[in-house]
Amino acid sequence: MSNYLINATELREFVxxxxxxxxxxxxxAEDAASILIWASLRGVDTHGIRNLVSxxxxxxxxxxxDPQAKLVITRETQHAVRINGNSSTGLVATTHAARAAIQKANETGVGLAAVYNSHHLGPAGFYANLAxxxxxxxxxxxxxFFGRGFDIGVAPINGLRAMLSTNPFAFAAPCGTxxxxxxxxxxxxxxxNRIQSYGQAERPIPNGWxxxxxxxxxxxxxIGTILFPLGGETETGGHKGVGLSMMVSILSGVLSGAWANCSDGSEYDQPTMGHFVAAIRIADFMPVEEFTAAMDAFVTAIQSSDRLNADEPIHYPGSQEHATAIARTKSGIPIDERLRNELRLLxxxxxISGDLFG
Structure with a gap:
């Protein structure tokens, strides 16, 4: 399927x-557009502009x-804040939560924020990266968490119902150079999103998905609606993936208060998505320059290790996305024919006038 290259600045303005x-x-709108373009620039296409319409x-x-939802702080301490998203998009609610966590970390060294009554937040890495x-x-x-199961998601080991979403987790740390x-x-x-993109392209999904x-x-x-947890089956560590997914649900769902008892009180359920953000001030442990120099040495050691394929570089989380963002800033963000038509119809x-999508 052919790809069309769209200038990132023009695409951000359109969004x-x-x-x-x-x-x-x-x-x-400015915050949300920046997040979606951030993902698409970095090659995280499953969480970028592709999701604008749907x-x-x-x-x-x-x-x-509710695009005009008013976020309400329902509990606040020196280090933490709990926010009712009031049916807001996660793009907006989690941005506010991240800023609140960073502000508290600026004041006290550690800031924590949890959001309930919200929806999809896009790329989790964006909010970690803000710190x-x-x-x-x-x-x-x-x-x-889907107390009574859902159409698609992750089932516990030996389970046949999707009980958990794919529950993303992100962590970010600065380097020097x-x-x-x-x-x-x-x-x-x-x-x-990736399963759906394969379906839209009429491509089979890889084994083990x-x-x-x-x-x-x-x-x-x-028909692949029961996604394997990280690790796959029990024999290959799938129980660890389920454990990680449950940990994410505890932080974002239980701790935020996104959960609710079913009407008869017999089951735990979570009617909307929950989010959790934390920020930790590095200077409370050591000078920032010392930390970033150590990070440079750390990732350089990883990248300088022996390679299986001498022609391929060794990447670490964030390095390949950084390179992709530089390239796409110059060349444009690729979109396929299906997305091009969808954005044109939007x-x-x-x-909205113009010929950005032909």
Missing amino acids: NLALRRVGYSESD YYVETVRSGQI IEHAMLGLCASGH KPPFVLDMSTAVTTV AKDLAGQPTNDPN AESLS
């Missing part, structure tokens, strides 16, 4: 305008997301 046209405030526009039109700009370590977790360390990972072997409802491994993205429906 910003589209979000404002469907009801987002100017500042929230996750952040159609959900507003259907009433699932780097303030000489801090950043952490972000986001999850959804090297690209920042930014780990952004699903606690499943892949993401729902998903099972069907009968618990049989499949390469069909249309522009028409919102009376």
Whole structure:
């Protein structure tokens, strides 16, 4: 399928305008657009511009997301804050949470923020990465637990119902002259978005990604609705992936208060997504320059180790994405024909003029 290259600045302006046209405030639209473009620039296409219509526009039109939602702090201490997202998109709510955590870390050394009653936050790495700009370590977790099961997601080991979302976890640390360390990972072997993208491209998914409802491994993205946890089956460490996924749900769902008892009180459920962000001030442990110099030495040692393929570099989390962002800033963000048509139709429906999408 052919790809079209779209200038990142022009694409950001389009996303910003589209979000404002469907009801987002100017500042929230600017934040949301920056996050989606950040993901697409870094090659994290499954969490970037691809999701604009389905996750952040159609959900507003259907009433699932309130673009004018007022975030409410429901509990606050010296180090922590709990926020009711009031049906806001996670792009907005988690940005506010990350800024609150960073502010508290600036004041006390450690800042924690949890959000409930919210929705998809996009790339978790973005929020962890925000802390780097303030000489801090950043952490972000986001999850959804389905008390009665869901159409697609992760099942516990020996389970046949999707009970957990792919529950991403991100951690970021600054380096000196090297690209920042930014780990952004699903606690499943892949993401729902990636499964869907294979289906849209009519491509079989790789072995070890998903099972069907009968618990049989499949390469069909249309029936592969039970995603393997990180590690796969029990024999290859899948129980560890389930444990990590549950840890994310505890941080983002239980601790945030996103959970709720089912009506009969017999089951735990979580009606909306929850998010968790933490920021840690490096200077409380050592001079920032000492830390970043050590990080440079650390990742350089990793990259200088013996290679299996001498023609391929050794990457660490964040390094390849950093290089991709530099390249795409120059060449443009690639979008396929399906997404191009989807964005063109969105522009028409919102009376946005121009020929950005042909």
